[in-house]
Amino acid sequence: MRGKSALSLPLILIFLTVIMTDIQPVQAQTYEYELYVDDFTADWVDWSQVGDTPYLNATNDGNYIEASEYCQLAGSFTFEDINLPPCVVITKVVLEGYTNGPFDLTNDFDVYTTPDGVWLGSLYATGVPAWVTRRWYSWTVDEVYPAVLTEAGLNSLQVLVHFFTVDRLPRPPAQIDSLRLKVYTAISATIDFTPNTINTNIGSQYLKCKITLSCGFNASDINQSTILLDDFIAPIWFGTPVGNTLKVEFNMADVKPHIANVANDILQGAPVPPGGVGVPLTVTFNLTDGTPFQGSENVTYIAP
Numbered sequence: 001m002r003g004k005s006a007l008s009l010p011l012i013l014i015f016l017t018v019i020m021t022d023i024q025p026v027q028a029q030t031y032e033y034e035l036y037v038d039d040f041t042a043d044w045v046d047w048s049q050v051g052d053t054p055y056l057n058a059t060n061d062g063n064y065i066e067a068s069e070y071c072q073l074a075g076s077f078t079f080e081d082i083n084l085p086p087c088v089v090i091t092k093v094v095l096e097g098y099t100n101g102p103f104d105l106t107n108d109f110d111v112y113t114t115p116d117g118v119w120l121g122s123l124y125a126t127g128v129p130a131w132v133t134r135r136w137y138s139w140t141v142d143e144v145y146p147a148v149l150t151e152a153g154l155n156s157l158q159v160l161v162h163f164f165t166v167d168r169l170p171r172p173p174a175q176i177d178s179l180r181l182k183v184y185t186a187i188s189a190t191i192d193f194t195p196n197t198i199n200t201n202i203g204s205q206y207l208k209c210k211i212t213l214s215c216g217f218n219a220s221d222i223n224q225s226t227i228l229l230d231d232f233i234a235p236i237w238f239g240t241p242v243g244n245t246l247k248v249e250f251n252m253a254d255v256k257p258h259i260a261n262v263a264n265d266i267l268q269g270a271p272v273p274p275g276g277v278g279v280p281l282t283v284t285f286n287l288t289d290g291t292p293f294q295g296s297e298n299v300t301y302i303a304p
């Protein structure tokens with residue numbers, strides 16, 4: 001027996017070494033979370049409340065709120081907290097509600113932040129119990145409420161729900177059974193663009209981009225076909241991965257009109273100031289195992 005143990009010890013060590021060098025510090029499947037309501041505080045109530053508080057914390061549990069006319073729940077719903085692993089950043093937050101009631105576009109469950117009252121969107125009913133997300137405007141929270149893209153901002157989010165019928169006519173009641181935030185994340189990457197100042201008329205033919213991975217990830221694991229700038233511009237040149245870095249290049253002919261559009265959105269049509277305007281550019285990609293990454297750098301857009 002002793003001889004057998006002595007033989008297998010080096011094998012065990014080799015086995016452990018292989019396993020340990022293969023372990024990634026962040027798991028691949030940590031990119032989607034669902035945060036449900038965990039508390040409800042009512043200051044005054046003009047809804048029918050069915051079941052027990054906290055309302056909207058679970059689906060099909062018998063606890064829901066019901067509305068049939070213009071009414072409001074003052075007070076607030078808070079959501080479960082999120083604790084992100086190191087290197088993980090929030091990329092998108094989607095508001096969803098589990099509703100039931102007549103499908104009627106003049107029915108709204110309007111959701112606002114509280115106490116500052118930023119409108120996050122309108123939920124509705126589809127005629128059957130179903131998860132719905134926002135209609136009108138943007139489908140995600142991030143475009144109207146950037147604070148939720150940080151862990152602290154998301155964890156302190158409180159919302160108020162307000163039922164509204166445009167014509168104030170009586171209707172069969174509509175219910176909200178549950179409310180949740182769907183949180184999408186990625187591993188943060190460092191993005192360095194060259195040049196950092198872009199003029200739409202002159203300048204280099206390529207926007208160079210150096211991608212640097214941290215937290216022990218290796219650039220040779222990047223699925224290069226997934227690399228996109230702002231979700232739609234693919235590189236036209238790929239370097240050879242070296243350690244944790246990969247260099248790619250985008251075609252300026254693709255990038256310049258996009259930067260001009262984003263700058264125009266940021267300035268809301270106003271002229272570009274003499275010093276230019278900062279434009280955030282985001283690069284996203286996956287590893288070959290599907291792990292999503294994201295990084296951004298601001299470039300300066302100078303008027304032509």
Ligand SMILES: [Ca+2]
Pocket residue numbers: 078079080081154155156157
């Ligand atoms: Ca919270």
Ligand SMILES: [Ca+2]
Pocket residue numbers: 055056057058059060061062063064177178
């Ligand atoms: Ca419920």
Ligand SMILES: [Ca+2]
Pocket residue numbers: 191192193194195196297
């Ligand atoms: Ca740079």
